Amino acid sequence: MTVPVEWYVALSAILFSIGALGVLLRRNAIIIFMSVELMLNAANLLFVAFSRYLGDLDGQVLVFFVITVAAAEVAVGLALIVVIFRTKQSINIDEINLMKG
Amino acid sequence: MVLFIILAISAVAAALGMLFSRNAVHSALFLVLNFAIVAALYLTLNAPFIAMVQITVYAGAIIVLFLFVIMLLGAEQLRGVAGDGGVWQRWLAGGLTAVLLISFASILFQGNAITPASAAGVIDTSPAALGLRLFEAYVFPFEVTGVLLLAAIIGVVVLSISKKRGQQ
């Protein structure tokens, strides 16, 4: 009894959407980062599902790379948040608008 | 099948929990749960290596890092009032997400969205096979990944050091 790949796609889409909503709705920069991780995770799930579905190992290899990049991104991103917090005493992204034109 | 449905529902529930938690620590814990469930799904998809990496890197390393930063900064909850101009943005974000989901749904339930799999049999997805693939076909990207991580490490160090120098 195998699960049709469409179901995985649907689950991935839902998780991705939740992640996107998190990025767009939350004001806490750390939670936004977590949401980004969730979106990456949704993408990874799709990679693995199709890897299985198509019988190709490359999908899993790509997931490996994505996880690596995500780890690096989180490290740098959290460092940035720490630095921003030191200067602004806040990680509310609605209070950070240095790039205002 | 049943297992998938249970796992899927709990994954979505964990994700929503992360989304709606007021406390950032709770969010992080919901995210760990979500990652663990996805790891279980990887196992059902015959991807044991990825499942383990998911557990160690995401649940183990990344989330620990998140929690560490949250507690370091004491940023469990945001202080101060919420930013302005949020309402229409929320509606727009919600609307767009709905459009996104409807798009996916319409494709998926049209039935012929994804061509049936060819007779690709079960392939060897053991960590050994994945390792061979990584170090043969993908050796160059793998090395580049190493450089990327190195750059990230140096970047983080520079970010935290330069601030101290600036303060002196």
Next chain:
Amino acid sequence: MNAFALAPLVLGLPILGVLFNGFVGRRFVEADRSVGEKWSGWAASIMALSAFVIVVLLYFSLQANGHHAEIVPMMDWISIPSANFHIPWAMQIDTLSVTMMLVVTGVGSLIHIYAIGYMHGDPNFSRFFTYLNLFLFFMLILVSGNNYLMLFVGWEGVGLCSFLLIGFWFDRTNEKGEAMNANAARKAFVANRVGDLAMILAMSLTFWTFGTLNFEPVFDSAVEMFHSGAMVHFGAFSASLGGVLTAITALFLVGATGKSAQIPLLVWLPDAMAGPTPVSALIHAATMVTSGIYLIVRSNVLFEIVRESHALVLGVISSPDLVALVGALTAVYAGLIAFTQFDIKKVLAYSTVSQLGFMIAAVGMGAYVAGMFHLITHAFFKALLFMGSGSVIHGMEHGHHHISHGHGHDNHHDHFDPQDMRTMGGLRHHMPTTFWTYLVGSLALAGIVPLAGFWSKDEILAHASANSGGINTVVYILLTIAAFCTAFYMARQVKMVFFGEPRHKAAEHAHESPRTMTMPLVILAILAILGGLLNFPHFGAEAEAAHGAETAVVAAGEHAAEVESAGGLNLALEHWLEHSIASFHLTEEGVVEMPHTPTTLQIPVATISSVLAIAAIAIAYFLVYGSRPKTADERDPLQATPIWWMAVLPLNTLYMGYIVPAFNRLAEWAAHTLDWAFWHDFVHDNIIRNIFVGFANFASNVLDAQGVDGIVNGSGSVARWLANQIRRSQTGYARNYALSVFLGTVVLLAYFLFMAR
């Protein structure tokens, strides 16, 4: 062995002079006046002389290769392949351009040398020679280019040099403190702009019609189209070739009226006399003002086709006839005005306008050779007269200087005009060389038998009378009157300047000019005497035979060489120029019918003009001015008839009582009312100026301030407003950017999923 490869040097040498005088000449002059002036002046003169020598070599080369036009390419100038627009920078060395170049460099060299003496002591000595050489350069481009655009470059260039040289003493003011010289320069420049606009229009139309501006292809395709009766197509419109060529030639005429000071654009030339006298001699008598005639002669094919196609300007008159009429009217008009002038140079200026009218009338009637003949002889004797007048002015200034020093400071403050003929008189004793050469020039201009002016003027008149009927009869009568006027005002001038007793102390102390000034006078006087030989007509029976033979030969269309040998020296210029004036060949081929100029001396015409000239001189010398020297206070009889004349000379009662006053009034009316009050003051200063100022105000206040500035400022503020609006979208909030990215993602996804299937 031919010298065509040397042709670019003709242009290069004057430029070398410009560079020398423009960059280092001033330092030479400032370092040591007398030596520096020699270097500066002679460098410029030697450049002009060397150019002359090369042109002479070109002349012999043309003789050697059978008078075939030689195109000497120098480089590509404009090349737009998509529009098939190619303008080379090339010289056309043919008999016509060499003739013009000989005049320009020959007379130009003499005037350069003369100017060394005339400009002696001027603080801007080397600047003067820079301009003079620059003028030569542009004039040579004008006459040697092988396309209309090069001609136009020269045309504009000489206009620029004319402006610079008229305003050479731009800091001089008259007693009212007006910068008259600078004003005159501006006037010349602006008046010429009108003609230049017509030139640009004519060139545009030419290019539009024929797809090229090179002389030979334009003329060839014009003849071809005329042959085949093809229509000219301008996009959706089409017009007959005759109509288009009428427009082009009429515009050429407007251009020529500007440069050659014809009605209605003649107003600038008399004012141009504010420039130094060598400039008047070179630019405003011998060379630049004749470029209008050159233009028409160069475009003779177009004019002849128009004449043949009977197309009319505005349905009234064909454009060659219009040319002739404009020339003839100008000749009379300017001749009348010259009567009442007291400024020695103004008389010559109006005389120049009048003689240019002769040439324009000649080329308008199709007498291209006669026009060129008169151009050449006029260059000789008018340059001579201007330089002679310069010599007189020079002498008067020195005389005035002398008495000022003799009498202390008393006379320094009185206004003395060294050009006013009323202060002169009796100068023949003080300035003998100037007097004799001036006399030769005057008689040549008046048309006295053996001198150059007689032959050239007579050829024009003979052409007019031989081709009488229609406009030519009017032209003949007008030109005969103009010839009479010419003799009269020249006799009046010579009488006032050189005869009688000095009327001013300055005239008593005037003395002869230096040799650099008198030598060119002598050379030009010899040329003014012998110039008629250039196109000497046939005489009597022997001539008739030759003429008959020639017509027979022309009818047969071959053996032109035999006629040439039979003709010998006679009609040398015609045989020389007919290689460049394509209408001769086209007449032989029967394409067009160029009016034929009589090749023999027309005894009745010659007699009439000679008698009239002698009569005019006699009237001026013996009757109007009498033998008694006039004093400075005495009124000029041409301005008010003295009553005693009627009593003393009863034979002249009729003449003096009716004709002279009427004539005086006519001349005065022409000079003061028609010319100054009506033409200069009313038409130019009021109508044209007000229309122009009104338009300029409109353009500046409405079009520019509101229209153009409005567009510019408006687009600026729109951009500013838009930028402000867009700026607001850059909130700096990461959320907004993320939302935008997400929006884009969803839209793209939706597009790929639903639209792009």
